[in-house]
Amino acid sequence: MSDIVERTLTALPGLFLQSQPGGGPAAAKTPFSSRLGGLVRGVTALSSKHEEEKLIQQELSSLKATVSAPTTTLKMMKECMVRLMYCEMLGYDASFGYIHAIKLAQQGNLLEKRVGYLAVSLFLHESHELLLLLVNTVVKDLQSTNLVEVCMALTIVSQIFPREMIPAVLPLIEDKLQHSKEIIRRKAVLALYKFHLIAPNQVQHIHIKFRKALCDRDVGVMAASLHIYLRMIKENSSGYKDLTGSFVTILKQVVGGKLPVDFNYHSVPAPWLQIQLLRILGLLGKDDQRTSELMYDVLDESLRRAELNHNVTYAILFECVHTVYSIYPKSELLEKAAKCIGKFVLSPKINLKYLGLKALTCVVQQDPSLALQHQMTIIECLDHPDPIIKRETLELLYRITNSQNVTVIVQKMLEYLHQSKEEYIIVNLVGKIAELAEKYAPDNVWFIQTMNAVFSVGGDVMHPDIPSNFLRLLAEGFDDEMEEQQLRLYAVQSYLSLLDMENVFYPQKFLQVMSWVLGEYSYLLDTEKPEDVIKRLYKLLMSDSISSETKAWLIAAVTKLTAQAQASDTVERVIQEFTVSLDTCIRQHTFELKHLRENVEVMKSLLPVNKSCEDMVVDASLSFLDGYVAEGLSQGAAPYKPHHQRQEEKLSQEKVLNFEPYGLSFSSSGFTGRQSPAGISLGSDISGNSAEAGLKETNSLKLEGVKKLWGKEGYLPQKESAAGDGAEAPPLPPEVSPSENIDQAAAKRTQAQVLAPSKEEKEKQLLASSLFVGLGSESTVSLLGKPDVISHKFRRKSKVKAAKSGEAASTHNLTCSSLNSLSHVAYEENDYLTALQDGEDTESKDLPLGPELSDSESLSELPLAEKVSDCSLSALSLFADSDMEIFQPPSSAAASLTRDIASASCFLEETAGDMCSGRMEVCSDETVSVSSYKLWKDDCLLMVWSVTSKSGSQLKGADLDIFPAQNFKISEQRGCCLPVMEAGSTKNFQYSLQMEKPFTEENLSGFVNYQMVDTHSVQLEFSVNLSLLDFIRPLKISTEDFGKLWLSFANDVKQNIKISEPQAALPSALKMLQQKLRLHVVDIQGNEGLLACRLLPSTSSLLHCRVHADGLALWFRSSCPALPDYLSYQCQKVMMVGPGI
Amino acid sequence: MIQAILVFNNHGKPRLVRFYQRFPEEIQQQIVRETFHLVLKRDDNICNFLEGGSLIGGSDYKLIYRHYATLYFVFCVDSSESELGILDLIQVFVETLDKCFENVCELDLIFHMDKVHYILQEVVMGGMVLETNMNEIVAQMEAQNRLEKSEGGLSAAPARAVSAVKNMNLPEIPRNINIGDLNIKVPNLSQFV
Secondary structure, three states, X not given: OOOOOOOOHHHHHHHHHOOOOOOOXXXXXXXXXXXXXXXXXXXXXXXXXXXXXXXXXXXXXXXXXXXXXXXXXXXXXXXXXXXXXXXXXXXXXXXXXXXXXXXXXXXXXXXHHHHHHHHHHHHOXXXXXXXXXXXXXXXXXXXXXXXXXXXXXXXXXXXXXXXXXXXXHHHHHHHHOOOOOHHHHHHHHHHHXXXXXXXXXXXXXXXXXXXXXHOOOEHHHHHHHHHHHHHHHHHOHHHHHHHHHHXXXXXXXXXXXXOOHHHEEOOEEOHHHHHHHHHHHHHHOEOOHHHHHHHHHHHHHHHHHOOOOOHHHHHHHHHHHHHHHHEOOOHHHHHHXXXXXXXXXXXXXXXXXXXXXXXXXHHOOOOHHHHHHOHHHHHHHHOOOOHHHHHHHHHHHHHOOOOOOHHHHHHHHHHHHHHOOOHHHHHHHHHHHHHHHHHHOOOHHHHHHHHHHHHHHHOOOOOOHHHHHHHHHHHHOOOOHHHHHHHHHHHHHHHHHHHHOOOOOOOHHHHHHHHHHHHHHHHHOOOOOHHHHHHHHHHHHHOOOOOHHHHHHHHHHHXXXXXXXXXXXXXXXXXXXXXXXXOHHHHXXXXXXXXXXXXXXXXXXXXXXXXXXXXXXXXXXXXXXHHHHHHHHHOOOOOXXXXXXXXHHHHHHHOOOOXXXXXXXXXXXXXXXXXXXXXXXXXXXXXXXXXXXXXXXXXXXXXXXXXXXXXXXXXXXXXXXXXOHHHHOOOOOHHHOHHHXXXXXXXXXHHHHOOOOOHHHHHHHHHHHHHOOOXXXXXXXXXXXXXXXXXOXXXXXXXXXHHHHHHHHHHOOHHHHHHHHHHHHHHHHOHHHHHHHHHHHHHXXXXXXXXXXXXXXXXXXXXXXXXXXXXXXXXXXXXXXXXXXXXXXXXXXXXXXXXXXXXXXXXXXXXXXXXXXXXXXXXXXXXXXXXXXXXXXXXXXXXXXXXXXXXXXXXXXXXXXXXXXXXXXXXXXXXXXXXXXXXXXXXXXXXXXXXXXXXXXXXXXXXXXXXXXXXXXXXXXXXXXXXXXXXXXXXXXXXXXXXXXXXXXXXXXXXXXXXXXHHHHHHHHHHHHHHHOOOEEEEEEOOEEXXXXXXXXXXXXXXXXXXXXXXXXEXXXXXXXXXXXXXXXXXXXXXXXXXXX | OEEEEEEEEOOOOEEEEEEOOOXXXXXXHHHHHHHHHHHHOOOOOOXXXXXXXXXXXXXXXXXXXXXXXXXXXXXXXXXXXXXXHHHHHHHHHHHHHHHHHOOOOHHHHHHOHHHHXXXXXXXXXXXXEOOOOHHHXXXXXXXXXXXXXXXXXOOOOOHXXXXXXXXXXXXXXXXXXXXXXXXXXXXXXXXXX
């Protein structure tokens, strides 16, 4: 190809004289186009940047005159646009022409329009205001009968289009999906893809049409739709599993060469199409055995067919390998893929080598032995002149680091770090080194030295987590107290020696770390007095290169040391120097120091030695200021309002016209639209009351029982993981490591293949053996997951204390509230109780609602309480290690239940319906059936899956696993895995679920694995639907608390619901909300009601409802932005269904 | 997705600059310069991929380039594109240019800047690969050229007379794969068709 583009600029003047060769004869004849030629010629003839600037400015001003002259024809304008584009490309501002480009696109004939559109797409960006002027033109052109115009419009839409204007063109583009010309369909698909990228919710409804595009008879259209599918499957692969078969079929036909020859590229059939398809398959088959099985054949075929004759086949092979490793593994394929990786890595072509390394990086965690195979190549790449190869190699090494090779790998990384100047590379590498150092450090000295290197190179660009993690590690310490002290001591010593060096400048972050460590741990030094350390800090303080932030750190360190030192002149000097500092922060610190020095007792208690992790009890409520506040108030000062309240008031005053667009209605179905915030009176009784209550609070500062802790979360002082000590044993030095031998043997084998190793070779092999140590022993590792054999040297202390205190707080009402939640469930499920309730309702219509509800609550609680206590007792006897309600589900094949538990399980069966959801069979085959229950526990949703064996045969090792879901936190509860299930018996799996992000409905899926006695294991998949309501629990608070909370929540949603007979509706509506949504009725005042709930684990939400003539006004507030929306949706659902049901 | 396509000559003079992601004007120029310096440093015998400069987003983006005589063709892509695939896409683009201009050279790119953009629009649309089939791209371009010629000839005529020509259709090349029993069957989807 290079010979094609032989002609260079030197030929330019000559060519010019003969007019222009090649295309565009029409353009060449007009005088205007030669103006472009003149411009280009002028520019190329110039020698300096300055002259070019002058010329272009000249050109631009003449263009400006031309385009704005009324006599300029569109044709001339077209030429002007091309020249403007040229100027813009060179980086000169031609913004005066933008509007003319739009005009040209609007008014010109076909050719002029084309230039106009091109100019617009080059000049403007998506949010440029002028673009709005183009929308009309685009709409017109989309409706044009001329194909070229439609094409141009579609092109501009997919290049730049304002997001707000999508609805204007969307229906037109949708129509184009049915167009008879494939080029139009293809472009329409890509335009819709663009919309999907910038506004996914606007194209939700046309997903079905994408499927049509996928089945289009034109290959191009189908290929375009793959862009969309790749994207959507990346976002959510579970929704498109049903298409796997189609993708496989398409790939099969492409690989099999069934496409027209037209699509071949260097005799490879549609390589880009293959790449897309392979990627899609990789995403679909990830962690999904059944889907993966569908694609094994075609992957095998692809691997086989991709004969290595051209670059592009390597591209396909690479994708194949990637896919094979990302789907559910199959050993044959893996073998072949591994061989392919070998071809890449060993290729002399540098591009392929790079990709080989990239592939290795991806798969090395699944199969470390592969890295071992190619160790010599990897070593070579480590010294490759091409930095990108080096980088990729380091990335690979980073993935295979373990405690035995960490020193060598980190050393290599540091070497690279010292050479590189790009900031993003430094940030990236420094982070990795810090991570590896903390994870695998072989000893203290190495750790501190490595971190010193990290801090001095990474300096001020590194991620702020790195120094703070380091300091936390030092402060919190780890399990071995001796080690901990030594690490601190060594850090202090090394910093002192670093500070003693003359004329060395350290980054500010490093100095901050040093000053903190010296301030905290200098006391460990025997050889030097605090006074000496202070002197060094003072020297730093007086240096000019220190930022004021670092100075503040230094003064803090001096203050800490002053508490330990007796009288010190240096401190005196510090005080003198900095009490007059212009920096207020430093001055403040110095004054604190000055005053503390005058009172040694206070200073010692305030700055204890080695207590950085201890909590300090501080009166955060500032109760000692009460008198002052009271005095101020009595003198007429305005009471304090919290920030958000002030803002709210400000907003409500400003609210004249609402310029904010109204939020989209939550559901498009026929609910009454939500009112604008101004529609509902802000000053309802309730909010007024609570605001007042809040004010009173501030007036009197009622602070009994407030005990806030200042400082970090508490940590348990004593050691708590004695069991971990075994794993904690310091890793063996590389020389004596047992796996070393294996690796050296492996290295020797390689050596044997390489004939007569030179000295250099030997060095490399030495390096190899130190790099790949520890990998061989893991080569038997399972393919499914990354082996987690990390033994952290610096194991952090866990935060048991914090957890415990939280637990203690919640235990006091744990029992009663768990009963409550059960009773609410019972409302839903138990006919008997509902009947009771209904009967009561009719009797007590006129009674105030509050007592009635609480009455009925207690009524229903009583019998249940007995039942529960009974059942948990019997459950205890059944499952010795469980302390929660477990019930034996009614077995579908209850033939062989053992006698002794029969009675208990019968009882459980009876109560099961009361406290949990109905039993639901989620999947089954001829031998097992899996059913699920929901248990609405107070602190989580407990999902119980019971696997019941139907047949008489024995099941071995039944196991159940849940796929991770992004919205949940799932933790297994005591999975007691019986090795062999009693035939016909049942096994329960419990998972507690917490919601991470609110949603309305979500699927949770998992699979059951079991083994028949003589056949191999069988896998069954299931999924369960969970709704937001499963995670809502009543929040029991007083009206006063409600008022306070109401004010502190910023996110609110208002909603009007039309109901018949609004006056009578409040009690029944509240009751329904209480029953169906599990909201707690806080208070009822006249025609208003207050409800509260919390979303597990601890997001609370409040609801204020008021009855008015038209219906019910609901007003939600919560600390979580999304929650009010979801709740209001649920309320609507409940209310629309109506109280009758 | 393709973030940007840059073509510049051995001296760093831009010949084609097309961004698919929004960068401010000055940044665009800086990116061109930075990319030029990154690419220029590299020998011809080392790999055709390199990490994007700091302006374009660091190691998440790749620069994939080819060097033809006096011109560098650089595609800046994110991690979702196949490196080798893009490398061959550059080849497709250049070969198409060659077919459209009959022995393309740097001058063609200068004097027919608009045309080069039109060709590029057929290959890459809004950052996505639209067409990799060279014949198809050339056919599209020829159709547009014919349009140009007919318009050029009729330029003196009143605009209304032109509209007849405007409504002509693009030539349809049989691209359907319904050849005998070889057509692509997509099972499970018949209900949507």
